[in-house]
Each structure stands twice: as C-alpha cells, then as structure tokens.
Amino acid sequence: MKSYLLLLLLCLFAGCKGQKSECDSFTDLNFHESFMGTNLSVKLLLYTGANPDCGHQLSHHDLTHQPLFNLSRRTAMVIHGYRPTGAPPIWVSHMVHLLAGQDDTNVVVVDWNRGAANINYFTAVANSRSAAANISGFIQKMQEHGASLSSIHLIGMSLGAHVAGFVGAMLKGKIGRITGLDPAGPLFNGVPPADRLDPTDALFVDVLHTDMNTLGYKESLGHIDFYANGGADQPGCPKSIFAGKSYFVCNHQRAVFLFLCALNKTCSFTAYPCSSYSDFQDGRCLSCEPLRPAPCPVFGYDVRGWRDIVVQQGQTRAYFSTTAESPYCKSSYRVDMVTWNQFTRWGIVVLKLHSGRRVTETRMDHKVIRFEQYTATRMLAQFDEDLHPVQKISIRFITGNIIGPKYKLRLLRIRLTPLGEPNRLLLCCYDIILEENTEASFRPRPCEEPGF
Template sequence: MGMYLLRFPHSWLLAIMLVSSAVCEDQGCEDITDLDLKHSIVGSSLKVRLLLFTRANSTCGQLIDRENPFSKPYLNVSRPTTFTIHGYRPTGSPPVWMRSVVAEILARKDINVIVVDWNHGATNINYLKVVENTRPVAVILTDFIKKLQNKGASLDSIHMIGVSLGAHISGFTGANFNGSIGRITALDPAGPSFTGKPPEERLDPTDAQFVDALHTDMDAFGFRKPVGHIDFYANGGADQPGCPKTIFSGSEYFKCDHQRSVFLYLDSVNRTCRTVAYPCSSYSDFLDGKCFNCSRFGSAGCPVFGYDVIEWKDVLLKLDQTSTYFTTNKASPFCKVGYKVDILTWNSEKRWGHITLTLRKGDQETTAEINHKSYEFQQYTETSLLAQFDREVQPAEKITLKYGTGNVFGPKYKLRVLRIRLTPLPLELNLRPMCRYDLLLLENKGVTFRPIPCEHSNF
C-alpha cells in the first residue's frame, strides 16, 4: 500500500503549500525519527519529540520545546489541537502514513496538528519493553497539555488519534484528565498485553468525552472487545480485503490488516468515502441483512464511520456502547454501495443456495456475490439479503440475477422468483426501490432484465 496522493480541492491549499515552502527555506524542518533494525535489536530508550504542523507550516514540522512550547510562532491555543500517535515500530522506520494524516486533517480544519514521535522507545524487538513505555509517554503528553491549558487552551478542543499502542497512550493521557479531553480516536487499538485487562489499564470510554474506535485486526495485533462509545468493525474486524492470506507475502502478511485502519480513516477525513455503519449483534447478522434498523439514532440515521462520526456524539452518549459493522473494497476508495435485497419465491420445495447480482448502466458494471453462506428459500416466504457493490451504478438500466448452490456433481435446480426488490441503503434516505416479477432461474445461468418501479403489494 503506497501513500495516498494528497488532494487539493481548494485554491487556498496551493497558497498554504507556497507559504510552507517559504518556511522550509527559513528554518530546518523536522520529521519523525528514522531508526533501523539494529536499534530494534539493541533496543532504544524512550525519547519523545513533538512535531507541530499548521496551515502555515503544513509540510515543515516544527520541533516543540516541551519546556517552552510557545518559543516558536505557530502554536496557537485559540485553535483546536489534534495529536497523532503511532504505535509499535519493530523495524524503526517512520510510519508511511503520517504525512498523509497531517495533510488531510489540515485540509479539513485550521488547527494545530502535533505528531507524537516516540520512535525512540517504540523501536525494540522486545514488544513488552515498548508496552512499558506507553505510560511514560502519556505522562509527557499530560504535562504538555497542562502547559496548553495554562495558556488558555480548552480540553474540549483536544483530539487524540492513536494507532495501535498509540490508542492506549491516548487513553492513559485522557485518564490523567479524568476523561475531560474532547475526543479520542483509536485506530485498531493494540491487543497483545491489553486483552483481558481492566479498563484502568487500557483505553476505555471514560478516557474522553467521546471515544470512537476502529477494529481491523482483532484476531492478531488488534483489540477484540469494544473500547469506545462507538466501535466500528470493518469487514468484521479481522481479515481485510486485499491483504495477503499467507506468510509467503512477507511483512505485508503481518502488518496489512493492522495498518488498514489508518487508510480507512484517511478516506473518511478527505471525504473520499462516506461509509454508513450499522449497529448489529454480530458480523454474521450484518451480512445476513438483519441490521438495517437505525431508529435508535433518531432523525440522524445510522452513523458514518470515521472523522465525521462526531456529528452523532450527542445521541451516542445517550446509548450504551455501540458496535457497528461495514464492509470495504480492497483499495481506496474503500466504501461500498449497499442494497437490501428481498426475494419472494414460489418453489413448492425448499431451495438452498446463494445469489449473484450485477448492475449495469451503459458501459459501467458492478457485481455483488451474496455467498458467505447458503440461504434458504421457501414458498411464499420473503428472504432478505444484503448486497454490497464496489461502486455506485445508478440508476441501473439492466440487472443480471444468478442463482447457485455450489454443488458440482449434483442435479441442477431451478429457483422460481415471484418478486425481487432492490432497495438502496441506508433505508432512511427513502430512495426508490427497483423490482422485477416472475423470473425463472436455472442454476448458474444468469437472467438479465430491466428493473421497473416496485408496485405496492401485500406480498
């Protein structure tokens, strides 16, 4: 996965770049410490550096003097402040995504972005030694935030974005302020050494006024259970599309799922994607199309994943911890397009199988395979499914529907469809559903038809 190309949708961003270039000519620019494998083998003692980026120096990090933070001109406590905190660095290299995170956040808001560089301390082949350093990093950040407070900064305006171990550092820092800081975003919070620990020994919802978390690698390096007011489980929270499945892929096999959390979040910051997440009791129920009810969130509807979920803060704080699910594509743009699919069949005997749908408009085409399990189709019983496509093709001019059982050597079956209805998600948008009536599907043979507006029916 390469770094994202930065987007500059507004002319004022070009001016920012020019100003930043001028800054770079006038003073040295700082970046995250770059270590190597020998530091990991020997071990690195803790050293924390705070690098400041603003719209005035968006490409040229200023090293903050922690004893005298305001000795340089760009730190302004009247602006909100976002901290970005990396996690374990087993090889000592800087995170490839950090610059993109800084640039995209500054494109959204005129704020202070402070990169917490604790590569000295995060680089060690002994993971347990790195875990021991998370508390001291939090102490240093606590002291620095108190200095901001003394100059008039509001804790409400503090946002901490922590990746892996950085999520728990954010939690420890927030706990030192009794949960008064504004927001903590946890991107795949680390699991090893924290799983099974009580809330005071890890990130939990009391560490900030609002805590949102994303889980992408809970079966390896990530934390499985909810840790926030809202927890997002992308693709169920474990294996991510496009990530290697075998160890023969090298280091990507170990880090891809874990690191995907950052790239999903970047898509939400730069608004490449607006992904609706659905509250559900399990990922299986979500895939089965049982979780479209968003009434608990009132008129706002189901929350969107990522940077803008803060818009749902008030309603989420009134609820218990909320776990939500969504699926993604293999690469950016990661967002998928969902449809609720209702199929009414009239076979006299039960049929089992899976469904494939293809939408076409001109030369555009997208396909959804609903095959994570075999579904039961009964006579005059409506079966609801969730179809998710890699992109929007609307209005669909043609739809191809295919029925299959997966049986290679058995007899070929037919599925008689009385009605199929496709309703765009989320349902609260009240977009017009598409229908078709009286179809005969031969197993593994696609039937193509033009959708028509759905009729009102008691079926």
C-alpha cells in the same frame, strides 16, 4: 549584486542572526538501534495549515514563545504505535496534511520513536505509560495557557491508541475525543479498563477494528466501535505467509488507510449498528433505528449529528464493508425477495448490475440461504462499483446440485433498495423463474408497493 555584497559584509562584521529555517523532523532510527533498544524520549512536532510540510518542535515546558501554536484552535495529536525497525511511519505525513487542512486545526505529531523502537515489544508497552505521562503533562501546560481540553482530539494507532487512553485517564476523561485505529491486542486483550483504552478516557471515544484476530484488540473499547469487514481479515490483504511482511501487517495497517480515505472525503463509510457481523451480512441491521433521530454513524473525522446519541446509548458496535483497494468504497443494496415454491430450496445468489457497458457483480455466499414457500428473504448485496442508473439486473441461483433434475426457484417479487442514496428509486421486478446455475436478466421498474 552590489547591494547583496554590502549586506554580506555587514553580516560578517556586525554579526547577523537569521531566523532558523530548518524544519524539525520525525526521529529516524535504524534496525541496529532498535535491536539494541532505545531510551524513551518524546518529541512534539507542530504542523498547521500554513506549514503542513514543516514541523516545529514544541517545548514541553514553555509555550510562551510559540507564535505558530494558537491555543484557541482545535488541536489534533497523532500518536504512533510500536516501531520494531525504528523507521518513521509511512502514513504520518499524509495524515498531517489532511488534518492540517481541516478548519483552524493545530496538528501535533507525538514522536516517541525512542521508546517505541525496540525489538522487544514488552519494552515498548512498558514505555507507553511514561510516554502518556509526558503527553498529559504537555496538555496540562496547554490548559494553563488557555487551551480547552474539550478541543483536543487524540488519534492513536495500535499501541498509540492505548497511549491516548492513558493520557485521557490521567486527565480525568475530560479530553474531547480519542480515536483508536486498530488498538493493539497483544498484552492488552483481557486486561481491566484501567490498563487500556476505554470509553471513560474522553468525552467521546471512537474505535476502528481491522485486525482483531492478530495484532488488534478483539472487544469493544469505545462509545462506538467500527468493525470494517467484520474487524478481522481485510479484502486485498495477503492470505499466504509467502507474501512476506505484508502478510503480518496489512490488516492492521488498513485502519490507518481507511481513516486517511475518510479524512480525504474520497469515501463515506456509513456503518450500521448491529450485534454481529453475521447479522449485518444477513441484512438484519440495515437501518439505524437504535440511533434515531440521529443519522447512521459514518466512520471518519466528522461525527456531528450522531455523536451525542451514541454517547447516550452506551457502547455501540457498527459494521461496514470495503473494497480491496483505495478508496475502498462499497455500493450497497438491501435485497428483498419473496419466493413461491412447494419445496424448500437451498443455495446462494449472485447479482449483477448493468449500466451501459459497465457491469459489477457480487456473490452473497457467506452462507447458504434457505428459500421457503411464500417466504420473504432479506440479503445485503455489496458491489465494488456504484453504477447509476441501473439499466439491467442479472441474477443467478447457485446450488450444489451437479447431477439430477434442474431445480427451479420462483421469485414473486424482488426489490433492491439503494442504501445511503435516499434520492434514488427502488428497483423491482415481479414473477421470475430461476433455473439453478443459470443466469436470468431483467430490466427493473419502479416498485408498485411502498415496501414489503
């Protein structure tokens, strides 16, 4: 106690200059400020693995007195989008923690809330170019102090994805990577590449689409474009306007939450190159032959193994599906059936997998399937749970027939191939008679043929 009082007295008389302990935080505005409009101001907040909870504001002009900013490390810069209410994005803190947990990574949050916060979306779009000029000027300062442009990764959400694209263009496409999370569509759909994100803006550009019919961009923007659930309506998002704000933003925001799950490694989103979502659902694109010898692309942070092949291939579209809730993982099987019927049958198929008392079900009902005599039919079955080992399979053939004779469907062979699980056995069964709208169950056995 005496020593503490002595130190206090010395400080009072000699003048103590303690180190600044406060953390710098993201600009928090209210709706009134957004309604009145804000003038552009860009704030750069640094986080590292040593300080993931405490941001340190970086100077735009002087990097010589920034001991926490190690320019020999990789740098991830997070760029938010349009902020109509002025409130900070709810996802920024979580993303900072996950990015800072990567090996030797600086995380810089680009806070351009003053400029993005405006009830007038047109004004925010106009400010995006100036925000990009500010960011590119800072990156040039980083380069002057020894940073490599190829070690910089820009992660942009919505309007922020196009800001990242403008930054990349200003730096002649030498930025290492740009990740666009559902890039904004309004005022950008249909414009030339110079006025939006495009593959020439970085050495590697990957894009995720989750709301392309409303707030997101419709067409391909990167070296690889991932389309979650087709890129439009996301499972679990409201279908009615009576759900309020969530009805408008849920699909758009899902892009961020999928990226967070991928960062957290709670789910591996393996995607399949395909020309359309319909072809993907039909099971026509369940291998990654166009990218061989590279593995199938996986949406998320780690792109090693397939990035270079994708860049060489040109623009690639890849599709994957998710569940309605976090961690959004789907368990997928390729289903191959050979039917034997004198007459053509039409219908949809419902599959159930059983493991002990656990059961998971999927309806392959995106379109009515045509089953013909001695014809191989391929489908994609996706389940909300990954059950292993599978002890029983139930199958139901559903038609629109309500009255009249009961139609039957004879399956000579049915095979389930687990996707993304090369060490698991293929599941087969032979010669099953299905009566329409009636469930039949069987125990799978190892397949006799190497494939069909």
